Amino acid sequence: MSAIRREIISQIQVHHQNVLPILGVASSDDHPLSIVTPFAVNGNAFEYLTKMELNRRAGAMLHIVSVPLEHLHGLMPPIIHGDLHARNIVVDDRGNGLLCDFGLSRIKHEKTRTATNIVEGGKYRYQAPELLQLQDDFCFRTTTSSDCYAFGMTILELVTLERPFAEYQNERAASNAAERGIQPKMPSPEAVGILSKQTFDMLWGLLKKMWAYEASKRPSMSRVLISIVEILGCLGGTPSPRHPNLPQQGQYGFHLHCS
Structure with missing residues (x-):
């Protein structure tokens, strides 16, 4: 019950057009407390992007989460999502990507949780190395840096339509690789639908920075x-002159129906 209350509090604090809003809460005998949100008719981002043409996927996915995630990290105190992957991004009837399910989100200064809780609540393949390492019976708490790592894995998942560390079938083997600082294998440019070698190299260079073994070396x-x-x-686009560093709604996949 306390975990759901934390999730509700975290999401109610967030007002962003690309964060799934909370409409209310409900309870029943089977579910003492449930969150009520708008229904996403297009399912999650992974399901939605499988229906798109391969050469359109790159632009559609690149900042489907980056804008709202940057918003969360910019709040005072920052809100950490903590459980970021493609299935925690849903797509509404207009093709807008909405960040949702703050199942492990935490206000940055919250107390550290136990190792068991973080393993059960998250996904090995998306978790930063420090979240997989046990030290004196506790593990690191989620941070903006661990969110950055998970977002990098989410980008990889959306452009390849495969789980991160697809070369490892076993979950424990994948987590052991990540814990040792091993990064996923580089897919071919054809596999991610980015035609330009320059563009592919830029994307892969960004992902490698986001997957840095040391959390302090990952970008904000x-x-x-x-x-x-x-x-x-x-890819042929021009940043908005009003906000040169931030795509506007409808550009390049912030609205998923991109050109």
């Missing part, structure tokens, strides 16, 4: 956004 989401705008420029 503001810096990630700037890099994404540069990558989108290579």
Whole structure:
């Protein structure tokens, strides 16, 4: 019950057009407390992007989460999503991507949780190395840096339509690789639907920075956004003159129906 209350509090604090809003709460005998949200008719982002043409996928996915995630990290105190992956992004009837399910979100200064809780609540393949490492019976708490790592894995998932560390079938093997600082294998440019080698190299370079073993070496989401705008420029777009570092709604996949 306390976990759901924390989730409700976290989401109610957020007002952003690309964060799934909470309409209310409900209870029943089977479910003492449930969150009520708008229904996303297009399912999650992974399901939605499988229906798109391969060469359109790159622009559609690049900042589907980066703008609202940057917003969360910019709040005072920052809100950490903590459970970021493609299935925690839903798509509404207009093709807008909405960040949802703050199942592990935490206000940054909250107390550290136990290792068991973080493993059960999250996904090994998206978790930063520090979240997988046990030290004196506790593990690191989620941070903006661990969100950055997970977002990098989410980008990889959406452009390849495969789970991160697809070369590892076993979950424990995948987590062991991440814990040791091993990064996913680079897919071919054809596999991610980005035609330009320059664009592909820019994207992969960004992902490698987001997957840095040391959390302090990962970029902020503001810096990630700037890099994404540069990558989108290579795809033929121009950043908004009003907010040169931030895509506007309807551009390059912030609204998923991009050109």
